[in-house]
Amino acid sequence: MSDTTSTATDFALSASHITRRYGAVVALADASMQLRRGEVMGLVGDNGAGKSTFLKILSGAVIPDGGDIVVGGSPVSFRRPSDALEAGIETVYQDLALVDTMSAVQNVYLGREELSKNPFLRLLNVVNDGGMRKRSREVLTELGVGIQSVNVSVKGMSGGQRQCLAIARALLWGRQIVILDEPTAALGVRESAQVLELIGRLRDHGVSVILVSHNMQQLVQVADRVTVMRLGRTIATRDVADITPEGIVGLITGAIPADVSTPEDSATIVH
Secondary structure, eight states, rough: OSSSSSSSGGEEEEEEEEEEETTTTTEEEEEEEEEEETTTEEEOOOOOSHHHHHHHHHTTSSSSSSEEEEEEEEEEOSSSSHHHHHTEEEEEOOTTTTTTTTTTHHHTTTTTTOBOSSSEEEEOOOOOOOHHHHHHHHHHHTOOOOSOOOTBBGGOOOOHHHHHHHHHHHTTOOOSSSESTTTTTTTTTHHHHHHHHHHHHHHTOEEEEEEEEOOOOHHHHHHHHHEEEETTEEEEEEEGGGHHHHHHHHHHHHHHOOOOOHHHHHTTTTO
């Protein structure tokens, strides 16, 4: 469903007509999404719908065969994940990319350690431990992430704490767009609620979120809109206020008519 009330400057990210083939296999035939500034967009679809490939393209891990991506009003061309990071896009995958043997602060700054402000110590590549701990505590407190100490090993954290730490890292690095891949998949009810609350706080900070989830009940709790994919195509975008979890499932399965027809739809027509 096209958005006729928003202008290009309203969108944190706009991806239009993205395609990707792997030999004879069409992973994406026509994927599009318009992500507004400071909104949570749910991305849903059955297995094989193309969600993973779409996310990998938006995060710079896969190069598309065609289509256009605009971030913050400027066209971009991602050739590698670092390009997406530089554009302000952080992706939190299900494995979280956390190192169990390191502390919370070490994980937050992993690969981006801040050097000492002392010129002599900087020459020796001595890191600014105090400054990194202070900034980590500030961000975690700001987002309401309950971690006993930023010095504690990640190995001793609960699944919810680990997920929240990975998400908070994105805000610390000033990301404007955060992609979350099934952030509550392995969590219990209480920890899932903690993560959903954190996603809401990201939105309150003006961060735009793409949330991939198979849990429709959770999705309607936190998302503003939902984009539905089927057979490598974006087939609908709906305001969450205007649709039920059952309605989203209906779009995914084809039980409810989509905005864009797919080859599967035409194959079901009997003459």
